[in-house]
Amino acid sequence: MSEPILSIRGLTKTYKGGIRALDKVDLDIRAGEIFALLGPNGAGKTTLIGAVCGLVRPTGGTMTAFGHDLARDWRAARARIGLVPQELATDMFETVWRAVTYSQGLFGKPYDAARLEEILKSLSLWDKKDAQIRALSGGMKRRVLIAKALAHDPELLFLDEPTAGVDVELRKGMWQQIAALKERGVTIILTTHYIEEAEEMADRVGIIRSGRILMVDEKHAMMERLGTTEAVIDLAAPLAALPPDIAAFPVELGEGGRRLIYRGGSAGEGGGRAEVAQLTQALTRAGIAYTTLDIHDSSLEDIFVGLLGEGEPA
Numbered sequence: 001m002s003e004p005i006l007s008i009r010g011l012t013k014t015y016k017g018g019i020r021a022l023d024k025v026d027l028d029i030r031a032g033e034i035f036a037l038l039g040p041n042g043a044g045k046t047t048l049i050g051a052v053c054g055l056v057r058p059t060g061g062t063m064t065a066f067g068h069d070l071a072r073d074w075r076a077a078r079a080r081i082g083l084v085p086q087e088l089a090t091d092m093f094e095t096v097w098r099a100v101t102y103s104q105g106l107f108g109k110p111y112d113a114a115r116l117e118e119i120l121k122s123l124s125l126w127d128k129k130d131a132q133i134r135a136l137s138g139g140m141k142r143r144v145l146i147a148k149a150l151a152h153d154p155e156l157l158f159l160d161e162p163t164a165g166v167d168v169e170l171r172k173g174m175w176q177q178i179a180a181l182k183e184r185g186v187t188i189i190l191t192t193h194y195i196e197e198a199e200e201m202a203d204r205v206g207i208i209r210s211g212r213i214l215m216v217d218e219k220h221a222m223m224e225r226l227g228t229t230e231a232v233i234d235l236a237a238p239l240a241a242l243p244p245d246i247a248a249f250p251v252e253l254g255e256g257g258r259r260l261i262y263r264g265g266s267a268g269e270g271g272g273r274a275e276v277a278q279l280t281q282a283l284t285r286a287g288i289a290y291t292t293l294d295i296h297d298s299s300l301e302d303i304f305v306g307l308l309g310e311g312e313p314a
């Protein structure tokens with residue numbers, strides 16, 4: 001693997017009052033990936049982003065971005081990092097154009113009107129460039145946040161809950177924007193508690209709870225390793241007991257013998273689905289007819305809920 005673009009070791013943050021928002025977090029981010037940090041409310045996602053972007057002062061640990069130690073050489077690294085925060089912390093009376101111009105210069109980048117025009121056009125904000133931000137719709141305000149974060153052409157972009165509270169259509173639009181940024185080579189870290197968002201977008205997923213990273217893996221590997229297949233088979237006639245050939249599969253009888261429920265394997269091609277195919281063949285061989293077969297793989301959501309359900313944090 002090439003050098004990580006961002007490397008975090010032992011990152012800890014204890015807020016005044018004693019809340020430990022981050023607890024010895026280790027994380028490496030690869031150039032060009034979309035990394036989704038998943039966690040429930042209060043897990044420490046925003047604190048983690050804030051620590052990298054210089055908004056939160058860590059209590060302990062080290063962070064290296066683009067080879068720069070963030071504690072010693074913050075500006076050089078920060079100039080290459082963009083942040084789309086959850087909330088618009090900008091002057092609402094400002095025009096869109098002034099807001100993005102300000103952001104472009106914030107880390108020493110020279111004024112480049114053509115680039116700003118390009119960014120605003122790509123986010124369908126060009127015809128709003130002279131509008132005051134307060135006059136924009138919620139969806140447009142969010143796009144202004146993205147435009148501001150992109151104005152200095154960051155190579156690493158943080159998106160904190162990019163689609164929290166936005167409608168489905170806007171969310172899909174946002175996903176397209178994020179995919180387009182990845183195409184251009186931008187590395188993306190997004191936080192979300194919409195599992196669907198991670199499932200759709202991410203190359204890798206990290207799960208955080210109570211300031212601790214519980215798991216980091218390729219999304220597909222995580223789904224294959226932790227996922228299962230469930231098949232619900234409605235039988236044409238009730239069965240009093242399972243014949244041995246059928247009982248050899250991970251199945252149980254329900255609905256007074258009318259329904260066979262299979263749970264097993266792993267999600268994905270080879271695992272549970274292949275075994276369900278064998279199960280249906282065994283049913284046919286045993287002369288057991290069925291009317292419907294409903295099969296599905298567990299989603300990232302099932303996995304996530306299962307992981308978070310495993311005991312309360314220490």
Ligand SMILES: Nc1ncnc2c1ncn2[C@@H]1O[C@H](COP(=O)(O)OP(=O)(O)OP(=O)(O)O)[C@@H](O)[C@H]1O
Pocket residue numbers: 015016017019020021039040041042043044045046047048193
């Ligand atoms: N400025 C602060 N002072 C004290 N405690 C804080 C501060 N900011 C966050 N916390 C606490 O730190 C913990 C982590 O908060 P954080 O905002 O990082 O979580 P999050 O995962 O981003 O949650 P959400 O999804 O709700 O944004 C929470 O218990 C929160 O109450």
